[in-house]
Amino acid sequence: MSTTTWAWLVLLFPLLGTLVNGLGYKQLGRGGAGAIGTASIGLAFVCALGALFSLQGHSAEHRELTSSLWDYAVTNGDVDAKLSILVDPLSVYMMLVVTGISTLIHLYSVSYMRGDRGYARYFAYLNFFVFSMLVLVLGGNFLMLIVGWAFVGAASYLLISYWYRRGTATQAGIKAFVINVVGDVGLVLGTFFVLRHSGTLDFLGTFRAVHGGAFAGHHGALVAGCLLILVGAFAKSAQIPLHTWLPDAMEGPTPVSSLIHAATMVTAGVYLIARLHPLFEAAPAAADTAAVIGCVTLLIAGTIALTQTDIKRVIAYSTMSQIGYMIMAVGAGGYVAGLFHLMTHAFFKALLFMAAGSIIGAMAGAQSLDKMSGFRRSMPFTFGCFVVGGLALSGVPPFSGFFSKDEILAFVGHRGGWFVALYVVGYIGAFLTAVYTWRMIFRAFWGEPCAEARELEGGHLAHAEVPTNPANGEQEDTDVGFPGPEHTIAEWALPMKVAMSLLAVGATVAGLVQIPNVDHVITNFLEPTFADSKYVHDEAGNGMVYFGMALGTVLALAGIALAHRIWVAQPGSAAAWRARFKPAYTLFVNKWFFDEAIDLLVVRPFAAFGTFSRRTFERVVVEGTLVDGTTSVVRAGSSAVRAIQTGFLRYYAALLLLGGAGVLLYFLISAS
Amino acid sequence: MNALVTAAAHAKAPHIDYAGLSPFIALTAGAILTLLIGLARGRWVRHATPLLAIVTLGAAIGLGIWQFGEATSLVSGALLADDLTWTLLFAFAGAGIGATLLAWRSHAAQEASPGEFFSLLLFSVLGMAILVAATNLVTLFLGFELLSIPLYVLCATELRRERSLESGLKYLIVGSVGSATLVYGLALIYGATGSTDYAGIDKAIASGAGVGGDVLLLSGVGLTLVGLAFKASVAPFHQWTPDVYEGAPTPVTAFMAVATKAAALGVLLRLFDSALIGSQHDWAPMLAALAAITIVVGNVGALGQTSLKRMLAYSGVAQAGYLLAGVIVGSQLGAKATVFYLVVYLAMNLAAFAVVVARERANPADGDDLAGFAGLGRTQPSLAWPLTIAMLALAGIPATAGFIGKVFLIDALVDGDYAWLAIVLVIGSMISLGYYLRVVATMWMREAPTATTTGVPVIAGGSQEADAAARPQPEVLLVAWLAAAATIVLGIVPQPLFDLAADAGRALTGIF
Numbered sequence A: 001m002s003t004t005t006w007a008w009l010v011l012l013f014p015l016l017g018t019l020v021n022g023l024g025y026k027q028l029g030r031g032g033a034g035a036i037g038t039a040s041i042g043l044a045f046v047c048a049l050g051a052l053f054s055l056q057g058h059s060a061e062h063r064e065l066t067s068s069l070w071d072y073a074v075t076n077g078d079v080d081a082k083l084s085i086l087v088d089p090l091s092v093y094m095m096l097v098v099t100g101i102s103t104l105i106h107l108y109s110v111s112y113m114r115g116d117r118g119y120a121r122y123f124a125y126l127n128f129f130v131f132s133m134l135v136l137v138l139g140g141n142f143l144m145l146i147v148g149w150a151f152v153g154a155a156s157y158l159l160i161s162y163w164y165r166r167g168t169a170t171q172a173g174i175k176a177f178v179i180n181v182v183g184d185v186g187l188v189l190g191t192f193f194v195l196r197h198s199g200t201l202d203f204l205g206t207f208r209a210v211h212g213g214a215f216a217g218h219h220g221a222l223v224a225g226c227l228l229i230l231v232g233a234f235a236k237s238a239q240i241p242l243h244t245w246l247p248d249a250m251e252g253p254t255p256v257s258s259l260i261h262a263a264t265m266v267t268a269g270v271y272l273i274a275r276l277h278p279l280f281e282a283a284p285a286a287a288d289t290a291a292v293i294g295c296v297t298l299l300i301a302g303t304i305a306l307t308q309t310d311i312k313r314v315i316a317y318s319t320m321s322q323i324g325y326m327i328m329a330v331g332a333g334g335y336v337a338g339l340f341h342l343m344t345h346a347f348f349k350a351l352l353f354m355a356a357g358s359i360i361g362a363m364a365g366a367q368s369l370d371k372m373s374g375f376r377r378s379m380p381f382t383f384g385c386f387v388v389g390g391l392a393l394s395g396v397p398p399f400s401g402f403f404s405k406d407e408i409l410a411f412v413g414h415r416g417g418w419f420v421a422l423y424v425v426g427y428i429g430a431f432l433t434a435v436y437t438w439r440m441i442f443r444a445f446w447g448e449p450c451a452e453a454r455e456l457e458g459g460h461l462a463h464a465e466v467p468t469n470p471a472n473g474e475q476e477d478t479d480v481g482f483p484g485p486e487h488t489i490a491e492w493a494l495p496m497k498v499a500m501s502l503l504a505v506g507a508t509v510a511g512l513v514q515i516p517n518v519d520h521v522i523t524n525f526l527e528p529t530f531a532d533s534k535y536v537h538d539e540a541g542n543g544m545v546y547f548g549m550a551l552g553t554v555l556a557l558a559g560i561a562l563a564h565r566i567w568v569a570q571p572g573s574a575a576a577w578r579a580r581f582k583p584a585y586t587l588f589v590n591k592w593f594f595d596e597a598i599d600l601l602v603v604r605p606f607a608a609f610g611t612f613s614r615r616t617f618e619r620v621v622v623e624g625t626l627v628d629g630t631t632s633v634v635r636a637g638s639s640a641v642r643a644i645q646t647g648f649l650r651y652y653a654a655l656l657l658l659g660g661a662g663v664l665l666y667f668l669i670s671a672s
Numbered sequence B: 001m002n003a004l005v006t007a008a009a010h011a012k013a014p015h016i017d018y019a020g021l022s023p024f025i026a027l028t029a030g031a032i033l034t035l036l037i038g039l040a041r042g043r044w045v046r047h048a049t050p051l052l053a054i055v056t057l058g059a060a061i062g063l064g065i066w067q068f069g070e071a072t073s074l075v076s077g078a079l080l081a082d083d084l085t086w087t088l089l090f091a092f093a094g095a096g097i098g099a100t101l102l103a104w105r106s107h108a109a110q111e112a113s114p115g116e117f118f119s120l121l122l123f124s125v126l127g128m129a130i131l132v133a134a135t136n137l138v139t140l141f142l143g144f145e146l147l148s149i150p151l152y153v154l155c156a157t158e159l160r161r162e163r164s165l166e167s168g169l170k171y172l173i174v175g176s177v178g179s180a181t182l183v184y185g186l187a188l189i190y191g192a193t194g195s196t197d198y199a200g201i202d203k204a205i206a207s208g209a210g211v212g213g214d215v216l217l218l219s220g221v222g223l224t225l226v227g228l229a230f231k232a233s234v235a236p237f238h239q240w241t242p243d244v245y246e247g248a249p250t251p252v253t254a255f256m257a258v259a260t261k262a263a264a265l266g267v268l269l270r271l272f273d274s275a276l277i278g279s280q281h282d283w284a285p286m287l288a289a290l291a292a293i294t295i296v297v298g299n300v301g302a303l304g305q306t307s308l309k310r311m312l313a314y315s316g317v318a319q320a321g322y323l324l325a326g327v328i329v330g331s332q333l334g335a336k337a338t339v340f341y342l343v344v345y346l347a348m349n350l351a352a353f354a355v356v357v358a359r360e361r362a363n364p365a366d367g368d369d370l371a372g373f374a375g376l377g378r379t380q381p382s383l384a385w386p387l388t389i390a391m392l393a394l395a396g397i398p399a400t401a402g403f404i405g406k407v408f409l410i411d412a413l414v415d416g417d418y419a420w421l422a423i424v425l426v427i428g429s430m431i432s433l434g435y436y437l438r439v440v441a442t443m444w445m446r447e448a449p450t451a452t453t454t455g456v457p458v459i460a461g462g463s464q465e466a467d468a469a470a471r472p473q474p475e476v477l478l479v480a481w482l483a484a485a486a487t488i489v490l491g492i493v494p495q496p497l498f499d500l501a502a503d504a505g506r507a508l509t510g511i512f
Helices: A003-023 A025-056 A089-112 A119-138 A142-160 A167-198 A203-211 A219-236 A245-251 A254-263 A265-275 A277-282 A284-307 A311-332 A335-362 A380-394 A400-415 A419-445 A451-457 A494-513 A521-530 A542-569 A573-580 A582-589 A591-643 A649-671 B002-010 B018-037 B044-067 B083-103 B107-111 B114-133 B137-155 B162-193 B198-206 B215-231 B240-247 B250-275 B277-303 B308-328 B332-362 B381-395 B401-415 B419-445 B464-469 B474-492 B495-506
Strands: A065-074 A080-087 B072-074 B079-081
Touching: A003 A025, A003 A065, A003 A080, A003 A089, A003 A119, A025 A089, A025 A119, A080 A089, A080 A119, A080 A142, A080 A203, A089 A119, A089 A254, A089 A265, A089 A335, A089 A494, A089 A521, A119 A142, A119 A254, A119 A265, A142 A167, A142 A219, A142 A245, A142 A254, A142 A265, A167 A203, A167 A219, A167 A245, A203 A277, A219 A265, A219 A277, A219 A284, A245 A254, A245 A311, A254 A265, A254 A311, A254 A335, A265 A277, A265 A311, A265 A335, A277 A284, A284 A311, A284 A419, A284 A582, A284 A591, A311 A335, A311 A400, A311 A419, A335 A380, A335 A400, A335 A451, A335 A494, A335 A521, A380 A400, A380 A419, A380 A494, A380 A542, A400 A419, A400 A494, A400 A542, A419 A542, A542 A573, A573 A582, A582 A591, A591 B277, A649 B162, A649 B215, A649 B277, B018 B044, B018 B072, B018 B079, B018 B114, B044 B083, B044 B107, B044 B114, B079 B083, B079 B114, B083 B114, B083 B250, B083 B332, B083 B474, B083 B495, B107 B114, B107 B250, B114 B137, B114 B250, B137 B162, B137 B215, B137 B250, B162 B198, B162 B215, B162 B240, B198 B250, B198 B277, B215 B250, B215 B277, B240 B250, B240 B308, B250 B277, B250 B308, B250 B332, B277 B308, B277 B419, B308 B332, B308 B401, B308 B419, B332 B381, B332 B401, B332 B474, B332 B495, B381 B401, B381 B419, B381 B474, B401 B419, B401 B474
Parallel strands: none
Antiparallel strands: A065 A080, B072 B079
16 A cells, blocks of 8 residues: 555544544444444544554655645646645654644543544544544645644533533633634635745745745745734643633543644644744744744743642643744754653643543543642552653653653754853753652642541542532533543553553653754654754754753752652741742633733733724614615615515516617717 | 429438437437327336436437537537537426435325326426427427426416416416417517528628628517516516415426526526627627615525425526526636536526425425425434525625636626626625525524424324335435535535536637
8 A cells, every 4th residue: 555545544534533422422332433433432542553663664765755635626826736645754753743642642532532412423522523623734735734723622611611511611712713813814814825926835846946036036025924823722732822721621521632732733833833844944033033932831831730729720730831932843843852852741731631631530520730639649650641741741761751852952952152041041951841740749649648538548449529610610501511520540440440541651752753963763753854954964062062061960850859848848938939939820810810811911902992992883874874774775675676576577578678789878978 | 203203303302410419319209209108007107207307308318418528500500519509408408307316205106196297397308408409489489488488387286276277277378378478589589690590690690781780689588588478587587486386396497497597597598699699789788787676586585484494485587587697798708607506506596496395295285385494404414405505606605616616707798898797796605695505504403393393283193103104205305415415515616517618618619
């Protein structure tokens, strides 16, 4: 089978899964939906492996394969809208990450969502998400990219609002959707800017046009296009200032947070910049913007994560922060480093979310760190997974996060100039990462066991008398599920255990494929995609690399030590710290007031403008004149038309002749 | 004597291109055969004649496909058998097949004797084919009358229904005025250019001998325009449309709505974009004004209608305005867009009329009353879906062919510097949502009336079993679903039809 056939199959299986689960939800029953959902993604993963081996069979210069299934609208020189895919190392890499992680998360969901009423609906959505994400990463032109981009936004909305009786969940879904649509608009407009001068929607054709100087003399258009595309990337990847939807998106089921809002969808922005690197290299201003925004995001999100108490939100801010690293990397030109971190992050972040889901199960749905403590003995497996994920996230060697984060920072430092500032901030962020990660671990697992943990030690899973929404304490509507009245923990469910173990292995060893001066598996693999990049041969010197590794290790351990000191060695000292850094704490715990700022700067002015317009413009002009006026004009016209429709033949003939006379008169006048 | 023999030997018999003529011959032969079979006695005639009509139309399509791609001049320049002719012939024959299926078990065909009914239908299709193939003013008029006269009769085929007779008579009288105007116009054009041949007219206009701006020619163009606009029900010559559509038997209405319109637009395209293209700057603004009036009048008139057939009549008026857009710009793009939209229009309307036919069969009293469609989505989804698709497509909702067709028309208008008309078109579409969506809403969002539709109490002879048995006939459903499916498929995969339309457009060699 050819490489592209494998890739088409990768798309086919999740689509089939969506259709079967979506249409047959009544017939399938519980086991069926989960099995079909998981198996379809598993098959997609197998086909992705097939594509990988098939691709490696080609020589390095011929590893960019396109295949078009159908020409939607192709005209000479204007539009070439095709249903086409591009199979190259980058898309295969993304395909493997997406299908691999998705398979495990589907497996996890089989147990985790067991108590939920909308089981088949859940798997239909989840399969649809994977399909959309694969369209996004496999699409061979801007059109497919936009389609995939919008589809994942829709899938994300559906899954965030999955428990649709929760007011908070539907609000979060709407917020996510609106912000993502802002991004979609940016992406589409950016595409127009690019298309206008490149004359093609095809990626490879666009890159050829860029290298061939299609934008010579139109540099402004290229920069504007790239900046607009960045708006799309920022919205999807939750970068400042379009990040506020991601923490709220934690309203979705935990496996969803794990898959969509940590491992895959939110990294789409990183993929986008890497995919379009020829454009961004031709427009350095846009690339620099990406690097700076990524850096700002990683710092701000890190500080917010320090103060949050909802365990999922801590991980969500951590995700933002880590994606900040990736965006900074690809913005600076370190595509391989960014994508490497994308993969390792997918492993350890998905693992952390799964472990968090397990704790939430043990807490009977509660998510606040204030209530959790001492789960170390009662949940040894979850604890182990959390520690592995935490070590990888903090960048402790030899866990995966260590190598990937180090590679990013070494590359950024190597760029020199003002990038040194980003380099420094990156290390500050690394320190913060260690602190907030271990703050979470120490608070949840150390200390006196809480009531739920004690109950679990007695072999019994805690049950809430009245299930409540952890966000606002409202009583849940158990008819449509919510995390299910029956909770599950990893210790008691084999599928969850298998999924988490595999991810834990990945989080531990995935970094070993790319050790400076030892091996370069990912660099070599992705080489054909980035061969035309001007940074392809940029590599940090040995001194910088080893210094960075040492510094990273020291900062990670220091961060863990600090967290240990505050939350384990001297319990209660957190309050003193809070009092000492009151202004900073207020800033961080209120998430730097971004929601309030957006409310003040965007929502309120628009709302005020809207109210004002409704009172004046709409009431007078629209309702009074346009609507009433138009409808009465149309109504009058309608009755006038019907009035001359008398049914009397002589009038018809007369009107015909009258009209004829009118036409004739026009011609006579125009002739003279 | 000797001289006579030599003369006879020298006189060449006219060359007849039987291959090029074959679709016309097939239609003629089929029509006559249908008429003859109709004379036979026995119940089998009821089914044999429509079957024969379908076979004839199918044969015409097949022969057209065989001849596709060649441009041959037939009967010493009277007809031109090119891709435009064949593409439109496919449309006419398709509409004919649809109408035949709808009429198969109708009152109209039985009352008027099926042989006559279907034979007239075939003659009308033949007239349409000749009309659009004509490259001579005389042939044009011949085709025009061959199209019209069978239709006058067909409208009146429900002999026992007063409305049907009225509709036939009205159509005949108003149609005669239209024909008279047309023939007067054609005569003036001949007088101005000295030729009845399209090529000759084109040459005379292009020669620059002052013919282009000649009063005589322009008067002729104006009158011809009126005559053809009448057939295409372009406002203000549309008056007959709602009355005739409402009164005529519904299968005939369906045929008139799609095929007649396609023929009128086809001949407008052929005449104005080839013979009269030289004076385009004279007639285009007039035609654009007519198109704008048509769009407004059609859409506004449709708003208050309660009868679905009348509403579709007005909607047809509006759609004729959209279709004119492609003629006005006089470009390849415009011709393509018009042909594309014609085919799409055919599918959309056939679906809608098929549903009306099915409803009328179940409820003869007021089957096309919009109120009767309430709750159809729940009671008869097999009818509600095609009508929904047709309405959405007519309104131009994306993912239907109606959307793509309008996009092409707007593209052609903007390309041809008639952006203002494109805006009128869009505004017209906006207004049209008001009545198309009303139908959809009635079907899906209103409760079905609880009383039995017959209005006869159970005790008085009505029975629910009998009502339930009044299921739509399979051939009517087939038409509805095929047309609806075509509407959707062409909306998602427009390329094949667009290629066909492009071939048809290329047949008009005078425009670019």
